[in-house]
Amino acid sequence: MKRxxxxxxxxxxxxxxxxSTQPLTDExxxxxxxxxxxxxxxxxxxxxVELGGQPPMSAFCWRVNYMRTDRLGARVGIVPPQVxxxxxxxxxxxxxx
Numbered sequence: 001m002k003r004x005x006x007x008x009x010x011x012x013x014x015x016x017x018x019x020s021t022q023p024l025t026d027e028x029x030x031x032x033x034x035x036x037x038x039x040x041x042x043x044x045x046x047x048x049v050e051l052g053g054q055p056p057m058s059a060f061c062w063r064v065n066y067m068r069t070d071r072l073g074a075r076v077g078i079v080p081p082q083v084x085x086x087x088x089x090x091x092x093x094x095x096x097x
């Protein structure tokens with residue numbers, strides 16, 4: 001599992017994008033943001049990042065969570081590095097960093 005990959009979370013029928021550093025993920029923990037088909041109505045600014053793909057997906061950068069990597073299911077996508085830069089900016093904005 002690597003930063004920038006999207007995985008299923010079968011327990012709640014969700015998809016999660018790994019945003020943590022590789023050493024943390026390698027140790028079996030991951031920081032993730034939820035991914036969906038479209039951002040909820042009323043979302044403003046950079047808090048939802050369009051990831052592209054078919055079908056198109058959005059990363060919800062205000063929904064940051066911790067996840068044990070062994071709880072994740074199949075990989076369903078990979079986010080290009082230039083799009084991950086937008087995710088990083090959105091996370092910094094959401095956390096006021």
